Amino acid sequence: MNNDISALLRILRDYRTIAIVGLSAEWSRPSFFVAKYLQGFGYRIIPVNPRYAATGTPILGETCYASLTEIPVPVDMVDVFRKAEDVLPIAREVISIGAKCLWQQLGVVNLEADALAREAGLDSVFNRCVKIEHARLKGGLNWAGINTGVISAKRQG
Amino acid sequence: MMDHIYRPETLTIHAGQIPDKATGARALPIYQTTSFVFDSADHAASLFNLQTFGNVYSRLSNPTVAALEERVAALEGGRAGLASASGMASEAMVLMTLLQQGDHVVAAGALYGGSVSLLAVNLAKMGITTTFVDARKPEAFAAAIQPSTRAVFAESLGNPSLTVMDIAAVADVAHAHGLPLVIDNTVPSPFLCNPIQFGADIVVHSATKYLAGHGTTLGGVIVESGKFPWGNGKFPGMTEPSAGYHGVKFFETFGDFAFCMRARMETLRVYGAALSPMAAWQILQGTETLHVRMERHCSNARKVAEFLKNHKRVAWVNYPGLAEHPDHALVQKQMRQVDGEPGASGLLAFGVKGGLQAGVRFIEAAQFMSHLANIGDTRTLIIHPASTTHRQLDEAQQVAAGVLPDMVRMSVGIEHIDDILWDIDQALERSA
Numbered sequence: 133m134n135n136d137i138s139a140l141l142r143i144l145r146d147y148r149t150i151a152i153v154g155l156s157a158e159w160s161r162p163s164f165f166v167a168k169y170l171q172g173f174g175y176r177i178i179p180v181n182p183r184y185a186a187t188g189t190p191i192l193g194e195t196c197y198a199s200l201t202e203i204p205v206p207v208d209m210v211d212v213f214r215k216a217e218d219v220l221p222i223a224r225e226v227i228s229i230g231a232k233c234l235w236q237q238l239g240v241v242n243l244e245a246d247a248l249a250r251e252a253g254l255d256s257v258f259n260r261c262v263k264i265e266h267a268r269l270k271g272g273l274n275w276a277g278i279n280t281g282v283i284s285a286k287r288q289g
Numbered sequence: 290m291m292d293h294i295y296r297p298e299t300l301t302i303h304a305g306q307i308p309d310k311a312t313g314a315r316a317l318p319i320y321q322t323t324s325f326v327f328d329s330a331d332h333a334a335s336l337f338n339l340q341t342f343g344n345v346y347s348r349l350s351n352p353t354v355a356a357l358e359e360r361v362a363a364l365e366g367g368r369a370g371l372a373s374a375s376g377m378a379s380e381a382m383v384l385m386t387l388l389q390q391g392d393h394v395v396a397a398g399a400l401y402g403g404s405v406s407l408l409a410v411n412l413a414k415m416g417i418t419t420t421f422v423d424a425r426k427p428e429a430f431a432a433a434i435q436p437s438t439r440a441v442f443a444e445s446l447g448n449p450s451l452t453v454m455d456i457a458a459v460a461d462v463a464h465a466h467g468l469p470l471v472i473d474n475t476v477p478s479p480f481l482c483n484p485i486q487f488g489a490d491i492v493v494h495s496a497t498k499y500l501a502g503h504g505t506t507l508g509g510v511i512v513e514s515g516k517f518p519w520g521n522g523k524f525p526g527m528t529e530p531s532a533g534y535h536g537v538k539f540f541e542t543f544g545d546f547a548f549c550m551r552a553r554m555e556t557l558r559v560y561g562a563a564l565s566p567m568a569a570w571q572i573l574q575g576t577e578t579l580h581v582r583m584e585r586h587c588s589n590a591r592k593v594a595e596f597l598k599n600h601k602r603v604a605w606v607n608y609p610g611l612a613e614h615p616d617h618a619l620v621q622k623q624m625r626q627v628d629g630e631p632g633a634s635g636l637l638a639f640g641v642k643g644g645l646q647a648g649v650r651f652i653e654a655a656q657f658m659s660h661l662a663n664i665g666d667t668r669t670l671i672i673h674p675a676s677t678t679h680r681q682l683d684e685a686q687q688v689a690a691g692v693l694p695d696m697v698r699m700s701v702g703i704e705h706i707d708d709i710l711w712d713i714d715q716a717l718e719r720s721a
Binding site for chain 2: 238279281
């Protein structure tokens with residue numbers, strides 16, 4: 133897994149189109165928090181959730197798709213909000229659509245999926261939250277007293 | 290590539306503060322403002338919903354205060370920190386976030402007096418009960434745990450008892466019952482001891498003491514390890530929708546910093562014991578030199594203890610850094626080495642021959658050692674508990690509280706050791 137600060141910074145800098153598998157339209161769900169936060173920082177989020185795709189309900193202004201393979205545009209990264217046992221087939225789809233990073237959310241750990249993604253040359257992150265890592269490394273988490281691990285004499289970017 | 294691991298001597302100076310985005314200021318700016326503007330109505334809504342991280346109002350968070358929070362969290366090896374107006378306020382933030390009416394606490398018996406009052410009087414008024422046990426007996430903690438127990442509370446190095454607790458042993462007891470271990474780590478400071486390393490789940494500091502060091506400013510900080518399993522069924526306040534913050538499920542949403550977020554948004558926000566930005570800045574001026582000061586406090590205290598041990602006017606000496614102290618093995622295990630010896634911090638207690646009146650005469654004869662109730666100052670501080678802090682108790686009650694009639698408590702400062710020994714010696718001679 134890519135776990136060090138420089139790799140996480142590269143992933144967050146280069147991968148701007150993020151499909152979120154299991155995204156909820158409920159405002160109080162963690163996946164909605166993450167999607168709304170990422171939109172605020174200029175990322176394009178693409179919802180993937182059969183429940184909302186079936187009714188044609190957009191989430192945060194974006195069309196929701198039933199699966200990764202239905203997305204008509206290139207996807208850089210896939211952020212997974214699903215149970216660990218559901219991640220392996222999702223990882224195969226991530227590879228097949230040409231995405232460059234498999235990201236399993238905080239609390240989601242499927243080591244087989246991680247190994248599969250890395251063998252295919254993808255970046256792979258698990259058991260971390262995209263929003264928390266972005267905020268930790270880009271300064272947003274400083275407000276809340278989080279131990280960011282960032283020591284630097286350069287201005288915050 | 291692994292991230293570089295910074296040492297505490299670097300974290301005391303850098304953690305939590307990188308140059309200001311707007312101005313490039315290298316030193317920490319003081320954001321002396323109550324409130325922060327919203328970019329738009331949508332931005333405001335996202336901030337209140339915690340979907341966007343940012344500052345709203347300085348009772349909840351402030352960038353200068355946050356630098357202190359992150360610095361102490363980094364020094365403790367924890368996940369997140371939360372500051373408040375004093376050490377006692379921080380302790381209250383922890384306990385009032387963890388506990389509700391009908392809950393029970395198991396606490397070490399020889400705690401700082403303010404902590405005893407909070408548990409035995411103030412929380413008792415709210416229907417929260419506490420059983421006090423011997424800090425030296427992990428099995429006593431286990432025996433006192435009830436079905437309603439929700440926290441175990443103790444000090445890493447007791448004040449003024451100077452007992453050292455076996456943190457790992459008590460953490461094992463707490464964790465076997467699904468309970469968090471809360472440790473007051475004020476006396477060692479995060480430079481000498483990191484309770485999280487031995488299994489503590491939440492650490493509390495009075496930053497007024499060694500973290501600040503200058504005796505000018507009150508403050509407190511809590512740190513969470515990020516490792517406690519809040520989803521174990523005993524803490525619905527961490528896992529169920531929050532009645533205090535519009536339905537947020539704190540553990541699910543914030544994971545390993547959920548406790549500090551809940552303490553911030555549910556407890557600090559409502560009780561209002563916020564630390565001012567100016568106070569946080571003053572504390573941090575001291576924290577930058579914590580490592581240098583603690584080394585001197587330890588070496589001076591060791592020399593004072595050795596001097597007292599051999600002084601004809603001294604009946605007994607209690608300093609955990611002495612090999613004959615009953616907890617010396619735990620000091621060696623749990624505390625940082627200073628000059629090849631275990632760093633036992635700067636607090637010690639001793640008996641002046643001649644009892645209560647001799648103790649009073651010693652205090653009054655001091656030339657520059659200050660007679661006051663604080664600890665952890667650069668100055669050497671002395672107090673005679675039997676005639677001051679514990680004078681309302683009779684002698685039997687004082688002894689039960691660990692206060693002997695002849696006992697002097699000393700917080701050894703960082704003045705020149707020869708001057709400290711001179712003042713002690715001349716005051717002892719005049720105590721006869």
